[in-house]
Amino acid sequence: MLNISNNNEHGSTFLDRYNTVKSLAKRPHYKILNRIITIVSILALIGLFLPWTQNISGKGAVTTLKPNQRPQSIQSVISGRIEKWYVQEGDFVHKGDTILYISEIKEDYMDPNLVANTKNQLDAKKQALESYDSKVSALSIQIQAIQNEKLLKLEQAKNKIRQSLFKIESDSMDLIAVKTQLKIANTQFNRTVQLNKEGLKPLTDVEEKRLKLQEVEAKIITQENKLLTSKNELINAKVELNRIDAEYSEKTAKAKSDQFTALSSQYDTDAQVNKLKNQYANYSIRNGMYYIKAAQNGYINRALQAGIGETIKEGTPIATIMPSEYDIAVETYVNPLDLPLISKGAKVRIWFDGWPTIVFSGWPDISYGTFGGKIVAVENFISDNGKFRVLIAPDKDEASWPKQISIGSGAQTIALLNTVPVWFEIWRILNGFPPDYYQVQEKTSKSKEKK
Incomplete structure (x- = not known):
């Protein structure tokens, strides 16, 4: 087995023999470089714990707040x-x-006197309408007169019927009286004949009573004729009553028919008048449309x-x-991933193209040239560019937006979220989590604990 430790010591001792190696190890700027690296590492480590404001960036353009101002x-x-x-x-x-x-190009409206001619037609139709109205009124008066005359005629016929009834009653009473007289005359005649047979009455008295009896019998026939005549007069009076009712009903029906015909013509003329009024108004308005105005x-x-x-x-x-007068605003677009974090009333920082700006997205307090805004509208459907449109108005609590910016110029926005350490933001970006992701979870967990 190799003795690695001895070999390393032997190599190190071997390099120390050279003066060049000794001079390199003693140069002072290497020590400075080591210190700089150490200090930078410490600063970077400290920087990882500095606060960083999470944000959602967007790009859009300057517009107006209200549609009628664009x-x-x-x-x-x-x-x-x-x-x-x-x-x-x-x-x-x-x-x-x-x-x-x-100028006009349609042949239906090329007549220079179109409005005046339509006005004349309208006036003529109005006069015809007034004539029909007068005719209807006259027929109404005529119908009322026929009704009044009918009532008088019917009352006259009814009076005649009552007279006939009274006459029948009178003739009936007269007939009863005559019959009574006949009964009396017959009794007297029989008594006179009996007395004549007994020799108490002369024959002249008998003849006288017979004559009186014949006169009474003749009166009965006359009175019966008078009664029948009275009954016929009653029948004639009733027939006359029915005739009067039928006659005046026919007159009333004819007058009402004429009235309805006049009313129909009146309504038709009224419809034509309204149509001509509509045409007259349309032609008058169309003449005013030849001058296109602001x-x-x-x-x-x-x-x-x-x-x-x-x-x-x-x-x-x-x-x-x-x-000339408008309220300025900014429309920007955000990614669908960031849309749930955007809400109405949220604070936004904005900087405009061509305006001097120094932007630190994570430290908005030290940025220069940005302006404050508030979200006033968030669209719920995606735009053609695959993003969602957000409308931002100036924040009244901050400095006013510059008046030099023009409608349509470019603008960039940053929606401010929570403040987190720098290392957390780097870790979030590397993992692809959306901003404020864990803060939402923390709020939901706190709400669950409270419940």
């Missing part, structure tokens, strides 16, 4: 041909200022349709306008 396109509601521009790129316009004028105060950025005489369709963008 650059918008001016569109034409109707199709037409460009006739004249009243502005140029870079001009400031107020709300309602005319931007350009277009919807709000702002600057004309770019004219998208430039040529005079160029035809455009409805909904075609003509120019873009940038509102």
Whole structure:
């Protein structure tokens, strides 16, 4: 077996014989280098225990907080041909200022007197509507008059029926009286005949009583005829009552039929009037659409349709306008892994492209040129770039954002999370854990202990 220890000692003793080796071992800068390495190692070890603020970085652009404050396109509601521009790129316009004028290209609206002709048609239909209204009113009055006349005629016929009833009753009583008289005359005649046979009455008395009896019998026939005549008059009165009712019902039905016809024509004319009103309003509004106006105060950025005489369709963008007043914001995008850690109201540090900035992501307090913000909206669906969009507004508790930044310029963001040691952050990154991963677990465990 080899004696390794002796060999090493022999080798070390062998190198010590050379002066070069001795001079190298005695050089002072090697000692300084060893000290530097030692100090750097100690500082690095201490640095591993320094606090490090976990963060989620994102990249986006400057935008506006409200949708109506973002650059918008001016569109034409109707199709037409460009006739004249009243502005140029870079001009400031107020709300309602005319931007350009277009002319009509559809044959249905080319009549220059279209609005006036439609107004005349509307007035004519209104007059026809008033005529039908007057006719309906007149027919209503006529129907009421027929009803009143019918009531009078019916009352007259009913009175005639009552008169016939009274007359029948009177004739019936007269017939009873005549029958009584006949009975009396017959009794007197029989008594006179008996007395004549006994010789107490002369024959002239008998003849007189017979004559009176015949007169009473004749009265009975006359009275019966009068009673039958009264009954016939009652029947005629009832027939007349029915005839009057039928006659005036027919007149009322005809008048109501004419009234319903007039009402139908009135409703049809009313529908036509409403249709013409709609057309008149549409034509009037369409005439106002030939002048395309600014919807709000702002600057004309770019004219998208430039040529005079160029035809455009409805909904075609003509120019873009940038509102003069807006609330600035930043839209940034974060990875899906970091989305659960983003919440509304969270603090964010932002720095803008072209603005002097010194950024230490783990030590935001010593960074320079960053501005504070708060998350105001987090989208719940993924964007086309595979990330989630987050909208950030200025933090009112910190310094205001610079006014020199423009809409659309680039911006980078850092969402601040918990403060952990540097070694923990290095260990988290090497293992691929998301930020604040163990802090969430710690909170859940504490909540379980409290329960």
